[in-house]
Amino acid sequence: MSFPLSRRAVLAASALLGLAATPAFAQDKSITVMIWGTTWQLAVEQIAEQFTAETGIDVQMIAQSSSGESLAKLQAQRANPGVDVWFTTSSVASRAVKDDGLFAKIPVDKLSHTGEMIDGSYNEGWVAAYAYPLGIVYRPDLVDGEITSWEDLWKPEFDNALAVPAPSTYQGRIVLIASELAGGSIDDVDPGIKKLEALEPNVAFWYTSDAQARQALANGEVKVLVAPPSGAKTVRDQGVDVTMISPKPAAMMYDVMTIVKNGKEDMAAQFIDFMTSQSSQQIIAEKNQNMPVNATASVPEKLAGQYPHPEDTITYDEDKVNADFNGWNEKFLMTVSQ
Known part of the structure; x- marks a missing residue:
């Protein structure tokens, strides 16, 4: 089951984030996301299609095989990285985002769903797309x-x-x-x-x-x-x-989203906000079979015992x-x- 956002809700979130009036938003309504191919195909592609339908912002995907290789690529191309949202693990992100010449801070105080998110799933450096235990x-x-x-x-x-x-x-x-x-x-x-x-x-x-x-x-x-x-x-x-x-102690890990400084930080933030909505997190729980970080999204009953x-x-x-x-x-x- 999913819970689609209304266009009015999305536009309200856009205004709250201060996105609609930015030059990047007006001139080029597209962002590029670097993400693992399987993750994209299973869940995020569907979420991106909904995001585009609601906002008019097109989402292009660049597939990555490993976070380490992708980070090296971004660092080598920092003058023109060509990526707006980069998916990686929380451990890699915690190191990478210290490079404030390459990564922008997440506007945490302007995100719409933080009140519904589980503890430890977001900060100024990254926002979790989903959680998973070992x-x-x-x-x-x-x-x-x-x-x-x-x-x-x-x-x-x-x-x-x-x-x-x-x-x-x-x-x-x-x-x-x-x-x-x-x-x-x-x-x-x-x-x-x-x-x-x-x-x-x-x-x-x-x-x-x-x-x-x-x-x-x-x-x-x-x-x-x-x-x-x-x-x-x-x-x-x-x-x-x-x-x-997943018995105690269940050591949690996160795959997370970061904002790359590529001239479209506002639209990148809007995509990240959309990813943490209840409807998006429901898709992640059903298709990726990972734990949603929005506590209002439920996991399929047949999978509940594994979390x-x-x-x-x-x-x-x-x-x-x-x-x-x-x-x-x-x-x-x-x-x-x-």
């Missing part, structure tokens, strides 16, 4: 009983049965989860490294390629995949039944993650993956 995806036909907690993965019956992201994937979230389980924290990950060392006998492989890990679960090479909801969706799309849970309870989630300071991430990875490589 959780547990498993094949019920290969697992006896149910998996109900992270601690279950350390049980001997899962010997050589798990595909787990290496700390270099998902910005060290597996280290942070293990640290929380072992009494550590983002400021003390040593207990988490030891916890992962104890998990080693159950790990078939520590993956850095999502595609490889998802295919291994689909093929039955592993029974359990530690991954976000997109991992479960990919395997389901191959016709393989999987169950996903964490609000009280079980934990959102980390991305600046702190970025500062310490390489150190965590080095400790992991020295201790666990030798």
Whole structure:
């Protein structure tokens, strides 16, 4: 179900943001969005079509394969980046937007939906398009009983049965989860490294390629995949039944939108505002199978069980993650993956 915005509502939001009178808006009613191709095709393309219908602003897409490559491209072409809205991860965005010569601040005080958005999903540097936890995806036909907690993965019956992201994937979230389980924290990950060392006998492989890990679960090479909801969706799309849970601590991550200084910052802000509306977030929940960041949008009933309870989630300071991430990875490589 979606909840289309009326044209009057969109125009009111435009006036609130001060968009309608800008020269860029008047002269060239188009913006360019850099985004992952799959994300665009599944949900954002439909949202963009609605945005264009409501505002008259055309949306062009540039596909990206990785945030790192895209950031390097934007930096190399900063005089004329050719991009107005850039999608990336919250961890990359937190580093990138410190370059105020390339990125504009989000006009947070003028956005329409912040009162409906979940905590931690927006700031002056970026606005989340959707949220996703790192959780547990498993094949019920290969697992006896149910998996109900992270601690279950350390049980001997899962010997050589798990595909787990290496700390270099998902910005060290597996280290942070293990640290929380072992009494550590983002400021003390040593207990988490030891916890992962104890998990080693159950790990078939520590993956850095999502595609490889998802295919291994689909093929039955592993029974359990530690991954976000997109991992479960990919395997389901191959016709393989999987169950996903996001137990406590559910380490949250965000794919986010930033504004690139390309002369159309006002229209870029209007697109970002539209993306966080209830109707847009409903489309994201249904097609991307990720968590909406607008709390008034609901998730499909059949998927509700894979998302964490609000009280079980934990959102980390991305600046702190970025500062310490390489150190965590080095400790992991020295201790666990030798």
